[in-house]
Amino acid sequence: MTVNMNGGGIDKNRLPAERTMEVARKSLSDALGLSFNILKLIMAVVLILYITSGIFVVEQHEAGIILRFGRITGTLLEPGLHWAWPFPVDEHITMPVARVHGVEVSFMPGGSEKTVRGKQKVSAKLHPGVDRYCLTGDGNIVHSKWTIRYTIADPVAYLTSCENPEKVLEAIAENSIIRGASRFGVDEALRTNVDEFRRKVQAAIVEGVAVSNIGFLIEGVDLEEILPPLQVRDAFNSVIRAEQERSKRINEARAYSNSVVSRVKGDAAKVVSKAATYKVRTIESAKADSQYLSDLLKEYPGEPEKLNVFLNQIYEEIIGEVVAGVEQRVIISKDDEGEVRYIIGPGE
Amino acid sequence: MRKNIFTVITAGVIFVILLFYLISFQVRVNEQVVLTTFGKPAAVLERPGLYWKWPWPIQSLYRFDSRLKLLKSRFEETYTKDGKNLIVAASLAWTVQEPLKFLESVGTELEAEKNLRSVMRNYKNAVIGGHPLNHFISTDPESLQFDKIEKEMLELVAMETEERYGIGVGFVRIEEIALPEDTTAKVFERMRKERERIAERFRAEGEGEANKIRAEAESERDRILAMAEAEAKRIMGEGDALAAKHYAVFAENEELAIFLRKLDALAGTLKEKTTIVLDTDMPPFDLLEGMPGLDKD
Numbered sequence: 001m002t003v004n005m006n007g008g009g010i011d012k013n014r015l016p017a018e019r020t021m022e023v024a025r026k027s028l029s030d031a032l033g034l035s036f037n038i039l040k041l042i043m044a045v046v047l048i049l050y051i052t053s054g055i056f057v058v059e060q061h062e063a064g065i066i067l068r069f070g071r072i073t074g075t076l077l078e079p080g081l082h083w084a085w086p087f088p089v090d091e092h093i094t095m096p097v098a099r100v101h102g103v104e105v106s107f108m109p110g111g112s113e114k115t116v117r118g119k120q121k122v123s124a125k126l127h128p129g130v131d132r133y134c135l136t137g138d139g140n141i142v143h144s145k146w147t148i149r150y151t152i153a154d155p156v157a158y159l160t161s162c163e164n165p166e167k168v169l170e171a172i173a174e175n176s177i178i179r180g181a182s183r184f185g186v187d188e189a190l191r192t193n194v195d196e197f198r199r200k201v202q203a204a205i206v207e208g209v210a211v212s213n214i215g216f217l218i219e220g221v222d223l224e225e226i227l228p229p230l231q232v233r234d235a236f237n238s239v240i241r242a243e244q245e246r247s248k249r250i251n252e253a254r255a256y257s258n259s260v261v262s263r264v265k266g267d268a269a270k271v272v273s274k275a276a277t278y279k280v281r282t283i284e285s286a287k288a289d290s291q292y293l294s295d296l297l298k299e300y301p302g303e304p305e306k307l308n309v310f311l312n313q314i315y316e317e318i319i320g321e322v323v324a325g326v327e328q329r330v331i332i333s334k335d336d337e338g339e340v341r342y343i344i345g346p347g348e
Numbered sequence: 349m350r351k352n353i354f355t356v357i358t359a360g361v362i363f364v365i366l367l368f369y370l371i372s373f374q375v376r377v378n379e380q381v382v383l384t385t386f387g388k389p390a391a392v393l394e395r396p397g398l399y400w401k402w403p404w405p406i407q408s409l410y411r412f413d414s415r416l417k418l419l420k421s422r423f424e425e426t427y428t429k430d431g432k433n434l435i436v437a438a439s440l441a442w443t444v445q446e447p448l449k450f451l452e453s454v455g456t457e458l459e460a461e462k463n464l465r466s467v468m469r470n471y472k473n474a475v476i477g478g479h480p481l482n483h484f485i486s487t488d489p490e491s492l493q494f495d496k497i498e499k500e501m502l503e504l505v506a507m508e509t510e511e512r513y514g515i516g517v518g519f520v521r522i523e524e525i526a527l528p529e530d531t532t533a534k535v536f537e538r539m540r541k542e543r544e545r546i547a548e549r550f551r552a553e554g555e556g557e558a559n560k561i562r563a564e565a566e567s568e569r570d571r572i573l574a575m576a577e578a579e580a581k582r583i584m585g586e587g588d589a590l591a592a593k594h595y596a597v598f599a600e601n602e603e604l605a606i607f608l609r610k611l612d613a614l615a616g617t618l619k620e621k622t623t624i625v626l627d628t629d630m631p632p633f634d635l636l637e638g639m640p641g642l643d644k645d
Contacts, residue, residue: 235543246554257565268576275580279587286591
């Protein structure tokens with residue numbers, strides 16, 4: 001479609017005005033024809049786009065639903081390429097059913113812990129609605145942070161039960177957490193029974209989700225953080241320190257006890273072994289003595305008058321030995337005039 | 349002429365589509381629709397699907413979401429039955445239960461929420477006022493009554509909203525229980541004291557336990573030592589007894605035995621590095637006095 005610009009075929013004998021009119025009419029009709037054709041092209045493209053708009057992909061982690069005139073038709077669509085009637089007949093919705101989602105529920109302080117010029121400033125009070133916390137069964141305050149992991153298990157329920165299922169899940173979780181906290185003492189919730197606390201919360205969330213029928217399956221409930229308020233954290237830390245000190249003292253005492261007992265065991269063994277030595281020695285020396293006596297008795301002269309000589313002999317023998325062994329010997333001879341000292345030995 | 353036919357068909361299709369739009373409507377799976385004829389309610393359509401209607405202005409539609417919507421109450425101080433000041437926030441899930449009544453009484457979701465909020469506030473405070481604090485927090489799980497409290501709130505709210513606004517209530521859940529600002533400072537004071545007490549108890553326990561262990565160790569030591577000594581005594585006694593048997597031979601000549609033992613003892617006493625002082629009367633040093641048998645005078 002080209003516009004004839006050279007004016008070929010126009011009668012040169014006609015009046016110039018008439019000629020001009022004809023040229024104008026011709027170009028107008030050409031222009032109209034052109035626009036009409038462009039319009040047709042656009043319409044064809046729109047029609048094709050409209051029909052192909054029904055083609056959609058359900059991704060690997062998704063499930064699809066087709067609504068025909070607003071009503072759910074057919075079964076859940078598997079991952080892959082699908083086609084539905086275009087708007088307004090059909091509407092297709094895909095949902096990430098295989099993905100695990102997480103929603104965070106925080107009962108943490110919002111405004112009381114401020115960092116002012118590098119220094120942490122703590123207000124003495126908590127502001128309701130800003131600083132979030134749970135009350136424990138014994139009336140104390142704890143902060144905690146949770147993550148609830150879930151999947152969409154029932155796409156139809158997810159679609160039809162609530163305007164905002166995630167918000168409902170959050171409400172259920174918050175409710176379960178304050179319920180859980182309200183039955184434990186602060187020490188249980190913070191330290192001694194944390195897992196039981198978490199399990200109670202999880203059970204409550206699972207039940208709440210089932211009752212509300214929002215189409216979620218709870219994969220897990222994680223207690224990310226649980227801690228006492230910053231305002232009293234020092235006091236809590238001092239309890240931990242006192243507890244450590246207690247076990248340190250007990251351990252020290254145990255070590256002392258072990259060393260005392262093992263030392264005394266050694267001492268006891270020594271005492272016993274000394275006694276055993278004594279026993280052996282006593283017996284052996286008795287044996288030797290009795291042997292010696294028996295030998296002497298063999299030589300012992302039966303008559304009493306010879307006894308003194310015999311005894312003297314033994315006596316002098318032994319005294320001699322004894323005196324020879326000592327370092328210094330002083331022998332004193334006494335008479336009426338005075339005494340004489342014989343000093344035998346190395347002297348002073 | 350062919351061009352004209354195409355144009356006519358196109359125009360026809362467009363006309364049909366427009367007409368279709370004017371005389372039909374869909375109810376989506378999560379909706380309910382009230383159809384009015386000249387402003388008067390003609391039908392309530394709760395099932396999803398395609399429906400016909402007269403074009404505007406004869407018939408018009410009001411669509412309502414049929415899903416549960418969440419409404420959060422504001423933070424407010426309330427008193428429990430035993431006079432404790434609590435701040436309880438709750439969320440309420442509501443839905444349009446009777447679309448006709450809803451349309452007549454409130455009309456829009458925004459208006460509905462405004463009404464719900466005030467109804468909720470009244471009954472929330474009333475219900476909380478009927479329960480003591482230990483129904484909310486208690487270390488004894490038996491006394492906790494969240495289910496009952498929430499159910500009471502739900503029933504009271506639902507009774508009024510169903511009747512007046514056609515609003516159904518799905519659930520009421522307490523979302524947060526807080527204390528007034530000034531009370532938190534007192535709670536902190538109490539918590540601090542309690543912690544100090546516990547720390548003190550741990551310290552005392554450590555001291556006591558350690559002392560006990562030490563005392564036990566010492567008594568164990570004494571016991572072991574006493575037992576060892578008794579054992580030693582027994583062994584030594586055994587030795588003595590066995591030795592005595594050997595000494596039986598001494599009985600044959602008691603005098604000699606005693607004499608020998610005396611000598612033995614003497615030899616044992618006089619070890620090296622001692623000085624002994626002897627008298628010349630003692631043999632063999634009597635020799636120093638003179639030869640025996642010789643008269644000095």
